[in-house]
Amino acid sequence: FALFPPQLDHGCALHVAARAGLSSVSTQDVPAERPRAVFHTSESDPAKHTEQHEGRLYNIPLEEVKAVFPHGLPYRFQQQIQTFNEARVMVRRPALEILAYLKGSNFAHPAVRYVIYGERGTGKTMTLCHVVHYCSRQGWLVLHVPDAHLWVKNCKELLPSSYAKDRLDQPLQASVWLRNFKTSNEHFLQEIKTQKKYMWGKRESTEEGRPLGEVVEQGLARVRSASDAVGVVLREIKQQSHRGSFRLLVAVDGVNALWGRSTLRKEDKSPVSPEELTLVHNLRKMVRNDWSGGAIVTTLSQTGSLFKRSSAYTPHELLGKEGFDALDPFVPIPVSNYSPREFESCYGYYLERKWLQHEKAHTEDGKAELQFLSGCNPRQLDRLAGPL
Amino acid sequence: MAAPSAAGLGRRLRAWLPRIMPVRWSRYNPSYLEPEVKKESYQKPLEELTEEEREQMELKAVQPIKAAPPTLSSSVFSDPMISKFTNMMMKSGNKVLARSLMSQTLEAIKRKQLEKYHKAPENEKETIECNPYVIFHQALKNCQPIIGLSNITKGGKTYQVPVPLTDNRKRFLAMKWLITECRENKHRRTMMPEKLSQELLLAFNNEGPVIKRKHVLHKMAEANRAYAHFRWW
Numbered sequence: 001f002a003l004f005p006p007q008l009d010h011g012c013a014l015h016v017a018a019r020a021g022l023s024s025v026s027t028q029d030v031p032a033e034r035p036r037a038v039f040h041t042s043e044s045d046p047a048k049h050t051e052q053h054e055g056r057l058y059n060i061p062l063e064e065v066k067a068v069f070p071h072g073l074p075y076r077f078q079q080q081i082q083t084f085n086e087a088r089v090m091v092r093r094p095a096l097e098i099l100a101y102l103k104g105s106n107f108a109h110p111a112v113r114y115v116i117y118g119e120r121g122t123g124k125t126m127t128l129c130h131v132v133h134y135c136s137r138q139g140w141l142v143l144h145v146p147d148a149h150l151w152v153k154n155c156k157e158l159l160p161s162s163y164a165k166d167r168l169d170q171p172l173q174a175s176v177w178l179r180n181f182k183t184s185n186e187h188f189l190q191e192i193k194t195q196k197k198y199m200w201g202k203r204e205s206t207e208e209g210r211p212l213g214e215v216v217e218q219g220l221a222r223v224r225s226a227s228d229a230v231g232v233v234l235r236e237i238k239q240q241s242h243r244g245s246f247r248l249l250v251a252v253d254g255v256n257a258l259w260g261r262s263t264l265r266k267e268d269k270s271p272v273s274p275e276e277l278t279l280v281h282n283l284r285k286m287v288r289n290d291w292s293g294g295a296i297v298t299t300l301s302q303t304g305s306l307f308k309r310s311s312a313y314t315p316h317e318l319l320g321k322e323g324f325d326a327l328d329p330f331v332p333i334p335v336s337n338y339s340p341r342e343f344e345s346c347y348g349y350y351l352e353r354k355w356l357q358h359e360k361a362h363t364e365d366g367k368a369e370l371q372f373l374s375g376c377n378p379r380q381l382d383r384l385a386g387p388l
Numbered sequence: 389m390a391a392p393s394a395a396g397l398g399r400r401l402r403a404w405l406p407r408i409m410p411v412r413w414s415r416y417n418p419s420y421l422e423p424e425v426k427k428e429s430y431q432k433p434l435e436e437l438t439e440e441e442r443e444q445m446e447l448k449a450v451q452p453i454k455a456a457p458p459t460l461s462s463s464v465f466s467d468p469m470i471s472k473f474t475n476m477m478m479k480s481g482n483k484v485l486a487r488s489l490m491s492q493t494l495e496a497i498k499r500k501q502l503e504k505y506h507k508a509p510e511n512e513k514e515t516i517e518c519n520p521y522v523i524f525h526q527a528l529k530n531c532q533p534i535i536g537l538s539n540i541t542k543g544g545k546t547y548q549v550p551v552p553l554t555d556n557r558k559r560f561l562a563m564k565w566l567i568t569e570c571r572e573n574k575h576r577r578t579m580m581p582e583k584l585s586q587e588l589l590l591a592f593n594n595e596g597p598v599i600k601r602k603h604v605l606h607k608m609a610e611a612n613r614a615y616a617h618f619r620w621w
Contacts, residue, residue, distance in 0.1 A: 079499070082503070083499050083502050083503060084502075084506075085506050354502065354505075354518060355498075355502075357498060357518055357519040357520060357521070358465055358519070358521060359519075360464040360465055361465070363464070365464050366464050366465070369463060369464055369465070386491060386492075386494075386495040386498075387490070387491035387492075387493075387494035387495050387498075387520065388465060388494075
């Protein structure tokens, strides 16, 4: 059926899903699924997910999971992958919305920022992972920061930066991120070449025109300069993205960490503000919309945040004035609890995989009780179904 | 002064209510009735009730009812054995922690069994039990001793006399042994759900230190058979 690609201008962001819903109702029926179950779909390419697949679960092959998500999946989901031996992600409306915007956006314009927000446990990180999977299938370069809060708290080693005197380096976090970045974007690291000569300390340097993989190797080998290596990688990618040889997706989970406070302290016990950290400083530059040829998809997160009320979930509350001004203008994408159809689908999946073992869980009473106790919240449902 | 009539005293409720009202551990007036939690009893239409049930309902409409204890639940998933076990695991009244440990234990058992189930070949799949509640109940049953020992002093000396145990005592001993085994004989840094799930799975298969302790108790009772006539109850 004809789905006219909407041009995403900054002026008017039309709600694509409404138009897509109208067109699909008139044409074909639900495509013939395998007799496995109504709530599964055999379409494992996110590019082909439409309104018809809403509420269904699609499978990601395990090799792809290891390649695309070396980091970034929630811990409970990773446990679920291990227990069920498969990775099934539900296709939900916020993700479909972002995918439609991405499909129709003009990459000559500056990058559009999408902020996924919602209450606790509604599926913001999983929406982000769905978008990341789509972009990596399309061949984009994916810059995935699994949780920005990990960079502003619980840091064991803080080194003074060699590049700028008043900044602080975090070698461990930077090297972990570089390793995962290397796993997910192997082929890009050979294609992108550096445009400047970089000096690592007094003796080592990377010449102009060398592949970016060398910078990453340098950062992994010399852990002291890992944060600077991350800065170089981000800078190079940003400068070269407008050329059009690759599309860039910046996916940051917990972006409110970049503008909040941190619990780190310097050696003289004075508090460290996030802009004094090299990693945060460079990531803030990445999230600004002064480059073109890609998109920035971010998530707000209250769970790991510092010094924020536990009931805060709106962008203004979590980002604060500074963060909101820095991210403004952005496209807000709200994520809510399961709709009745999505709940049925999730419940059916748990039954099919034998996750709900209690004999009463198979009855109507048990299902009603699960719905009531969890309030259709995905995380609560997962937590409740665990011991049952 | 003649005291007011005993019948009147029995009928009337407590006249004096102290400021802090201890509810469950106090002596309720005998006219207070037990609360009814099961949903099925309220869903029966009026015609199906027998005469006595109808009388019971009318009595409940007038008489006061005791406060429901926090452990009494109308959930379809509640299990009295699991609640008892959770209470025994609880330390200093921290029921939230005990309950979360219990749910993590059940989830750990389920995960281990499901992983085994998915890796097993087709013909063995039916033999693997994945329901954590079934495993829990069976493991407890396997750990229950049949006969116990009791200290009886006769002629200045104390003898260990084999003695039959009530059902409650058997259940209590099984649960107590499981919990003490996990708390004391494991590495300091292992988490309780991990230890407990391991012990429950071993007990389900009739292996492990708790079953061994039960067998030791049985052997001691067998060895002290001669003193069995010291028991007078």
